[in-house]
Structure formats: C-alpha cells, structure tokens
Amino acid sequence: MSINYKDSGVNIDEGNAFVEAIKDEVKKTYDKNVLGSLGSFAGAYALPSGYKEPVMLGATDGVGTKLKLAIESNKLDNVGIDLVAMCVNDLICNFGIPAFFLDYYATGKLDKLSAARVLQGIVKGCQEAECALIGGETAEMPGMYQGKDFDLAGFAVGIAEKSHLNKNQNIQKGQYLVALPSSGLHSNGFSLVRKILFEVLKKDFNEDFDGRALIDVLLEPTRIYVKLFKQVQNHIEGLAHITGGGILENIPRIFPDHLGAVVDKKSIKIPKIFQFLAQHVETEESFRVFNMGVGMVLVVKPQNLDFILKNTDGYVIGEVVDTHKGISLE
Structure with a gap:
C-alpha cells in the first residue's frame, strides 16, 4: 500500500x-x-x-x-x-x-x-x-x-x-503626552473581552451595540499610524504603541530611567466599548489590559505642541515628570 x-x-x-x-x-x-x-x-x-x-x-x-x-x-x-x-x-x-x-x-x-x-x-x-x-x-x-x-x-x-x-534620551520633565485615538480594541485584551462578553454576559455577536453589531465593534481593524508618524517624526521626542500592558506599562518603555509621567484619566476620550467593559474590571486592570481609546502616545516639547495638535487628531493627556514611579493615573 x-x-x-x-x-x-x-x-x-x-x-x-x-x-x-x-x-x-x-x-x-x-x-x-x-x-x-x-x-x-x-x-x-x-x-x-x-x-x-x-x-x-x-x-x-x-x-x-x-x-x-x-x-x-x-x-x-x-x-x-x-x-x-x-x-x-x-x-x-x-x-x-x-x-x-x-x-x-x-x-x-x-x-x-x-x-x-x-x-x-x-x-x-x-x-x-x-x-x-x-x-x-x-x-x-x-x-x-x-x-x-x-x-x-x-x-x-x-x-x-x-x-x-536614542532620540528618547531627549525626553525631559515638562514635555507633554499627546494621545492619538485608537480605532477600538485593536488587538489586545481579547481573552478578557471574550470572557466578559460571551462567557459571563452571554452576549450574541449580532447584538446591537451603539448602533452597530457587537462583533463589528470588536473586530474593527487596528489603526495604522505610519503615515502620521512620517509627518510628525521631526516634531516629537518619542512615541509609545499602547498594546498589551496598556497606558500604564507601555509609556515607561520609552522613558529614560529617571522619568515618569502623570496622566489625567479624566482627559482621556474613552469609547463606549471600553466604558462597558470597564464596568466588569477594576480601573487599574482596565488601563493595564486595554488601550482605553489611546492607540499611540507622543512625547512632545512645549514649543512643538501646537504643530502636533494642528496636524494630528491627538490631544493632551498628561506630562512627563521627574519620578521613578512610572505612570501615575490621576
């Protein structure tokens, strides 16, 4: 045979x-x-x-x-x-x-x-x-x-x-953190998303969520920031991709050892899908697992802030501070 x-x-x-x-x-x-x-x-x-x-x-x-x-x-x-x-x-x-x-x-x-x-x-x-x-x-x-x-x-x-x-070595106290909006969940935290929505809450894929099928909200493709980066790269000191680890763990990856940041969480424009999920997750865990509507964070000198705000859809969420404690949500 x-x-x-x-x-x-x-x-x-x-x-x-x-x-x-x-x-x-x-x-x-x-x-x-x-x-x-x-x-x-x-x-x-x-x-x-x-x-x-x-x-x-x-x-x-x-x-x-x-x-x-x-x-x-x-x-x-x-x-x-x-x-x-x-x-x-x-x-x-x-x-x-x-x-x-x-x-x-x-x-x-x-x-x-x-x-x-x-x-x-x-x-x-x-x-x-x-x-x-x-x-x-x-x-x-x-x-x-x-x-x-x-x-x-x-x-x-x-x-x-x-x-x-090593451009991020130019990051200094007093520079601004500018959030670039995400398109949604991007591609992180889905094991938790699936557990909350489909195991605990027994949701249906086609259930309405803010005027769209829930599955379409969840599968919205990750935003690509390359073209925007090419336009602003000479006006920023660093940028952090907000993926697994969220805002809390990804921003410190680009800082020199002696610096941290204060982020005003009330200033973050949090989409409804994150607001819904956050009802079932502790606040710090939400900001560690999900991007919470922030896909990328730019570090910007004060003199470059107007250029960035006029040429992107970004907005200020915090600033760099002299600390060893990473990111503080206030």
Whole structure:
C-alpha cells in the first residue's frame, strides 16, 4: 500500500495554487526597492538611499485571540490589517520606517477562499503602512489545528537613522503626552473581552451595540499610524504603541530611567466599548489590559505642541515628570 502526502492531510497542489492566485494581489504592495518576484526562497529588498547611517529594525507579532472571534463569526477580511498594524506600529516607536513585511499562515487544512480574504487584508495593511509584502509561508498542519482554526504571525522590517535610535534620551520633565485615538480594541485584551462578553454576559455577536453589531465593534481593524508618524517624526521626542500592558506599562518603555509621567484619566476620550467593559474590571486592570481609546502616545516639547495638535487628531493627556514611579493615573 502506497501513501502520499495528501493522504496525511497536506495538499501541496492546493498550496501552490494559492500562491499563484495571490501573486497579483501581493504586487499591489510593491515599490521600486522590491527585487525578484513572489515564490522564491527569500524575498529581496534593496536598501533605500538617503540614510547616513542606516540601521535595520525588525518587529514581529500576531493578532491574538481576536482571531478566534474572526474565525467564529467568519469575518476574516480585516484580521490581516490587524496583523500588519501590530508590527509596523511597533517599528515606528523606534523611529523606523517600515520597508517590507512577511506573513505566516498556519492551518489544519488550507481553505483557499478564507486564506485569500486574510491575504487581502494583509495587502490593505501593507498599502496603508506603505511597505511591501515580499514573502510569506502557508503551512498545512493537520493534527495541530482543528476545523477552521488557523493562526497568523507577521514580521516587519524597517530602516532608521542610527542617531534616531536614542532620540528618547531627549525626553525631559515638562514635555507633554499627546494621545492619538485608537480605532477600538485593536488587538489586545481579547481573552478578557471574550470572557466578559460571551462567557459571563452571554452576549450574541449580532447584538446591537451603539448602533452597530457587537462583533463589528470588536473586530474593527487596528489603526495604522505610519503615515502620521512620517509627518510628525521631526516634531516629537518619542512615541509609545499602547498594546498589551496598556497606558500604564507601555509609556515607561520609552522613558529614560529617571522619568515618569502623570496622566489625567479624566482627559482621556474613552469609547463606549471600553466604558462597558470597564464596568466588569477594576480601573487599574482596565488601563493595564486595554488601550482605553489611546492607540499611540507622543512625547512632545512645549514649543512643538501646537504643530502636533494642528496636524494630528491627538490631544493632551498628561506630562512627563521627574519620578521613578512610572505612570501615575490621576
């Protein structure tokens, strides 16, 4: 008896057909620095000119258990945007300009239509982030994933001037914290979200929440801040991506050791979904798990504040202080 790979649950032909089907979609993200074509062993990208001392930066992330809600509701079109966002938003916090992106899609049995929907979201995310999707991996792993389950991982590479890597050392007492609004929950805290809404409160995906289906509110794609960063990078001293750990743990990551900040929580424009969730979570825990409506925090000198407020949708939520106690919510 002869057994082939397909008998074990892996269809090589299906994987090859998927790669062929997505090539034109992926090419929408290409720029002049992309070398070669999709399907090689590695993607190639020419180092952009104009840098004095270019440094390469890398960031990787996933979508977390937000992905489970997307799978259960069959709303797969935006999780690719989330994947790109979580990676490129980290890169800009080190003053890196995203150059290219790679993705990893692992599933038990490849569904070309579902995978294509996810890929189209990744393409949209890369276009918004102005980076090229130069490669990826689609893995069929029967026995590792059940039913329609799949997982995603993303990898972004960017370039920065070496002198900008330590720009946060210019952060000083008296500078302002400017919040850039999030588009919603982004891609953090969903294990707690799922427990509150669907285990404890027994909510339904299609239940109305502030004029929208609850599932659509939850799956609103993560905002990508790359274009805005390019506009303001010369007018800020630092920026923090508010992901897992929330405002309390992410802002201190960019401060010199002797500095902290006071945040006026009454000044934060908290969307209704966070207000609802916060009824079931202690205040400090809410600000540690969720972004509470703040997707990114900029550190701005007083003389640059007017420029930032006029050229972004940001608003002041606090200021830098001389303390070793991290972030104080008042």
